[in-house]
Amino acid sequence: MIFEVWAPKATAVEVDVLGGRRPMEQRPGGWWRADVPEAGHGTRYAYVVDGGGPYPDPRSRRQPEGIFGPSAVYDHGHFTWSDERWTGRDLRGSVIYELHVGTFTQEGTFEAAIERLGHLSELCVDFVEIMPVAPVPGGRNWGYDGVDLYAVNETYGGPDGLKSFVDACHREGIGVILDVVYNHLGPSGNFLHPFGPYFGGFEGSYWGEAVNLDGPGSDEVRRYFIENALQWLRDYHIDGLRLDAVHALHDKRATHLLAELSAEVDTLACAVGRPLSLIAESDLNDPRMVRSLDAGGLGMTAQWNDDVHHALHTAVSGETHGYYEDFSGLRALAKVLTHGVFHDGGHSTFRERAHGSPYTGVPGHRLVACVQNHDQVGNRPAGDRLPMPALKLGAGLLLTSPFTPMLFMGEEWGARTPFPFFSDHVEPELRDTEGGRREKEFDGFGYAWEAPNPSDEQTFLNAKLDWGELKEEAHWSLLCWYRDLIALRKALPELSDPRFDRVRVTYDREGGDWLVMWRGESVCVAVNFSGETVTLPVRVSTVLLAADDNVTAGPDGLRLPPQSLAICRATQDPDT
Missing domain, CATH: 3.20.20.80 (Glycosidases)
Structure with a gap:
C-alpha cells in the first residue's frame, strides 16, 4: 500500500499506521510517500507533520x-x-x-x-x-x-x-x-x-x-x-x-x-x-x-435560480419582506417566466444596488427553479413550509414552466414537518453560540428571529419526514396533483419547451388576482390567486388538468374558483 500526502512546507512527515510511525520520503512538488506493503483495505492510519498530529x-x-x-x-x-x-x-x-x-x-x-x-x-x-x-x-x-x-x-x-x-x-x-x-x-x-x-x-x-x-x-x-x-x-x-x-x-x-x-x-x-x-x-x-x-x-x-423562487413564493404567500420586496405583485412573476430572471441589471432594493445581467439566449433548462428548497425553507427561523393551497398553485406554475423544476423532500404531499437549521458541534463554544451565529447571518432579512436551538437534538428529530401523513386524504390528494403535473409535463412537449420566446404571459395588473401563461400556440396555464371566483376570456377546447373540480369552461370564458389553477388547450389569448 502506497501512502502519499502533499505537505510542501514540512521538513518531516510520518505515517502512523499498524501501531507505529514510519518516515515518509520527500518527493518533487511537495509530496511525501511511503510504501507499507502490509497495509490494505480497512487499515487505519494518520499523518504526523513536523511532530504535530496525528491528523x-x-x-x-x-x-x-x-x-x-x-x-x-x-x-x-x-x-x-x-x-x-x-x-x-x-x-x-x-x-x-x-x-x-x-x-x-x-x-x-x-x-x-x-x-x-x-x-x-x-x-x-x-x-x-x-x-x-x-x-x-x-x-x-x-x-x-x-x-x-x-x-x-x-x-x-x-x-x-x-x-x-x-x-x-x-x-x-x-x-x-x-x-x-x-x-x-x-x-x-x-x-x-x-x-x-x-x-x-x-x-x-x-x-x-x-x-x-x-x-x-x-x-x-x-x-x-x-x-x-x-x-x-x-x-x-x-x-x-x-x-x-x-x-x-x-x-x-x-x-x-x-x-x-x-x-x-x-x-x-x-x-x-x-x-x-x-x-x-x-x-x-x-x-x-x-x-x-x-x-x-x-x-x-x-x-x-432564486429569482423564480422569490417570484413564485411572493405570488402564492403574499410575503414581501427582506429579499422578497422587489418581487411583490405579478409583474415579477411574469418577467421571470418570460425572461428567466428578474434582476437582469436593474436596481435591487435588498442589495441597494444594480444587480444581474440579461439571460438572452439562455434556454430555461439551464435554470433550476423551485417553490421550496432546503435554503428557502431552512432560512426561515422556524423552518416552516408553505401550506397546501400555496403549494398547489406554485407547483402548477413551476411544473409547466420553461425551467428545470426541483422539488424539496415532502413538498409533494405538503409535509407539515419543518426543516430548520440544525447542527451537533462537539466543542461547547460552537454548540452554545450556534443559534446566535445563525440569527446574525440573517440580520436585515425582515424576520422576527424566533428559532429553535439548532444544537438541540429535538430540532433535528422534528425535521424528519412523517411518511404516515400520506395516509391522510389531503396529503394524498396533493401527491396525486404533483404526480399528474409531472406526468402531463412529460406528455406535452409544450410544457418542457425551454425557449422563453415561446412563453407569453398576461396578468391582472391592478388587483394581482390572476395570471395566464401561454406555452406554445395552444396550451395555457391559468391561475387565480385570489379568494374570489374569476372568469378569464380564454376560449378553452379542453381542460387538461385542474386543481379544483369546479373549474369550468364555457362561452363566457374560463371560470376559476378561488386559489385554483387549470391547464387547458385553448384557442383564444386573453389579450384578444
Whole structure:
C-alpha cells in the first residue's frame, strides 16, 4: 500500500499506521510517500507533520471513527456495482428531487432512503439531489460544515452506503446529483492547515476562511477540489454535482476554477460514456455561469435560480419582506417566466444596488427553479413550509414552466414537518453560540428571529419526514396533483419547451388576482390567486388538468374558483 500526502512546507512527515510511525520520503512538488506493503483495505492510519498530529489524511476516503479519528484505507474495487447498463440522464427535460439523507427517513441512512425510492419512481422524478454527505461534527448537520471532503458521513452509511444508494437509484432509472461544498470548510475538525496553503488567509464569506484558489501554492489546492469532484462522478457513479455558493469562490486567475472543472468533467464524461452535469448555486445572476467554455462562459450545465423562487413564493404567500420586496405583485412573476430572471441589471432594493445581467439566449433548462428548497425553507427561523393551497398553485406554475423544476423532500404531499437549521458541534463554544451565529447571518432579512436551538437534538428529530401523513386524504390528494403535473409535463412537449420566446404571459395588473401563461400556440396555464371566483376570456377546447373540480369552461370564458389553477388547450389569448 502506497501512502502519499502533499505537505510542501514540512521538513518531516510520518505515517502512523499498524501501531507505529514510519518516515515518509520527500518527493518533487511537495509530496511525501511511503510504501507499507502490509497495509490494505480497512487499515487505519494518520499523518504526523513536523511532530504535530496525528491528523487525518486530507484525501481520506473513509473516517470510520468520525472527523477526529484516524483515516481508513478504502479500496473502491471492493464494491460490486450492478448498474453496468446505466447510460446516465440529461438534465434537459428532467425533474429534480432534493433530499437530506438524515431527515428523509426516520432512520436517516442511505439504506433507509433506498426503501423510499419506489415513491420517487412513481412520482416520475429524473434526478435525486442529495445534500452534502462529507463527514461533519457530531451526528446531525445540514452538511455544509463538512471536512474530510473525500470521505462519506459514517452516520449515513459511509462510502459503501452511498454507492449502494446510487446503485439502487440507477436501477429505478433515477440519476443522482450530489451537493458539494468547495467555498469553505467547517469550523470543527478542519486539519488542512498543517499540511499546506489550502486557505487564503482571509474571511472569504460569512461561513469561514477563503480557500486558496489563486495564491502561492494554489495549483495543488485547485487539484484537491477538482480531483474530489472527479472522484464522485467516476468512483461513486454520481451523475452530477451541485456546487454550493460559487459566488464565494475567490479566484482571480485567467481560467476560473469552474471553467477548469467544467473542462475536466467534460473529458470524464467522454471516458465514462454518460452525461455529467454541473449545477452552480450562484447569487450573481451572471449568464456567463451557464454559457459554454467556447463562448467565453464558465461551462456550468445549469444554475439555481432564486429569482423564480422569490417570484413564485411572493405570488402564492403574499410575503414581501427582506429579499422578497422587489418581487411583490405579478409583474415579477411574469418577467421571470418570460425572461428567466428578474434582476437582469436593474436596481435591487435588498442589495441597494444594480444587480444581474440579461439571460438572452439562455434556454430555461439551464435554470433550476423551485417553490421550496432546503435554503428557502431552512432560512426561515422556524423552518416552516408553505401550506397546501400555496403549494398547489406554485407547483402548477413551476411544473409547466420553461425551467428545470426541483422539488424539496415532502413538498409533494405538503409535509407539515419543518426543516430548520440544525447542527451537533462537539466543542461547547460552537454548540452554545450556534443559534446566535445563525440569527446574525440573517440580520436585515425582515424576520422576527424566533428559532429553535439548532444544537438541540429535538430540532433535528422534528425535521424528519412523517411518511404516515400520506395516509391522510389531503396529503394524498396533493401527491396525486404533483404526480399528474409531472406526468402531463412529460406528455406535452409544450410544457418542457425551454425557449422563453415561446412563453407569453398576461396578468391582472391592478388587483394581482390572476395570471395566464401561454406555452406554445395552444396550451395555457391559468391561475387565480385570489379568494374570489374569476372568469378569464380564454376560449378553452379542453381542460387538461385542474386543481379544483369546479373549474369550468364555457362561452363566457374560463371560470376559476378561488386559489385554483387549470391547464387547458385553448384557442383564444386573453389579450384578444
